[in-house]
Amino acid sequence: MKPCADGLCLRPHLLEDRPHDECGIFAVYNHEDAAKLTYFGLYALQHRGQESAGIVTSDGRRVQEHKAMGLVHDIFDEPILNRLKGHMALGHVRYSTTGSSLLVNAQPFRVQFSGHSLAIAHNGNLVNARQIRSELEDQGSIFQTSMDSEVVLHLVAKSLRDGLEKALTETMQRVKGAYSMVLMTEDSLVAVRDPNGFRPLCLGKVNSSYVITSESCALDLIEAEFIREIAPGEILIIDADGLRSIPAAVSCPKSQCIFELIYFARPDSTIFGQNVYLFRKRQGELLAEEFPRDVDFVMPFPDSGNYAALGYAQASGLPLEMGVIRNHYVGRTFIQPSQSMRDFGVKVKLNPVKEMLKDRRVLIIEDSIIRGTTARTRIQTLRKIGAREVHMLVSCPPHRFPCHYGIDFTTRGELIAAENSVDEIRDYIGLDSLGYLHIENLVRATVIPRSELCLACFDGCYPVPIDEQFSKTCME
Helix, strand or coil, rough: CCCCCCCCCCCCCCCCCCCCCEEEEEEEEEECHHHHHHHHHHCCCCCHHCCEEEEEEEECCCEEEEEECHHHHCCCHHHHHHHHHEEEEEEECCCCCCCCHHHHHHHCCEEECCCCEEEEEEEECCCCCCHHHHHHHHHCCCCCCCCCHHCCCCCCCHHHHCCCHHHHHHHHHHCEEEEEEECCCCCEEEECCCCCCCCEEEEEEEEEEEEEECCCCHHHHHCCCEEEEEECCEEEECCCCEEEECCCCCCCCEEEEEEHHHHCCCCCCCCCEEEEHHHHHHHHHHHHCCCCCCCEEEEEEECCCCCHHHHHHHHHHCCECCCCEECCCCCCCCCCCCCHCCHHHHHHHHHCCHCCCCCCCEEEEEECCCCCHHHHHHHHHHCCCCCCEEEEEEECCCCCCCCCCCCCCCCHHHHHHHHHHHHHHHHHHHCCCCCCCCHHHHEEEEEECCCEEEEEHHHHHCCCCCHHHHHHHHCC
16 A cells, blocks of 8 residues: 555654644624624634634724634633724634644734734635745845745735735735635724635624624624625725725636535535535435445444435435444543554544444445545444445545645645555455545536636646645645
């Protein structure tokens, strides 16, 4: 097996077999409880990042902030939120894809210069950040973090003497890649989305207050009205004069990330005009059409495959069972398992129902296989307890190419399908059969034209070119 000689990857960060997105953003303008509203918004977006969280607030003059490593409910409490005064707030939950997992890289990231305060919360990945940073450093700029987001603040600051709108327009013409971001000054919020629209970002309203968020599920929690998505390439300014939209300076084909629908977004969200729950259920229906299987029942590994498994079961007429049970109370633990508990990290989250699985022919529906390590461990567990046959269907095509736009499989070496056939992956994981949803069926599951989707992790067609040095690193 090519990924590793003994079946275990040697690089520690590859041992986790689930992909991660960079972050979630939530911002509020003109609300007396802006900090508390943002706390609940970040709570709804916790699935988008679990490494750190932060909130910056402003009352129009004074700017305050609080951020830390960990989960939202561990970082903020009533006294902290009460200290974050102001009618404006900008919040962020982070999983790092560019920049180390350190407090200095936690967002929102805020700088002060020439009597101004400017904060940023960013979701995505700037493919030319390294080049811009090098140019700025040659010109004397001093960077405080290793995040690509910081280059945006430096570019805006350099042009701010000509006014905020011009500074933003010039900056967005320079940066390339995937970015949904919100910037906050002392008296305004600015939402920006890249011209390709890789990552979601939407506008809502609760009474007379405006809300910007990565996903609509956060609007539901605070009973806000969904207004619209921020358009690709749009710069939307919210201040005392209301809303002001600067349309895209350049016109690009949409390249909305299909993996947001497959995996990242909450099923109760609507992004890119597509309800996530219905999309995933449709994936399962098309899997049943493409791969009929003679088994005793269908099951997911919760929660990732739940909705595709439901769609498969209903379309095929097979029973849907929960053959493994998820522990919903798993948090961070600082107690390290012993060597004899090597697979503790996998087992603590999911536990099989032995009596249901023994001597049964099982079909597992998964949403993706990235590195294959976790799937292999789980299948070994099912075999040990006596499952007679174990089949797996994946509700997307094989991930053969790295993502350069904000998902943490950034090199081909991390992807089991990059160097291995479906049969080789089947044998490595220990399955009786393995099938992947065809890319055309994946597109059929959406209400979005193929021309408006980024499918680069499946077909290698990258909508935004990357520099040669970055490309070489990613292909290793």
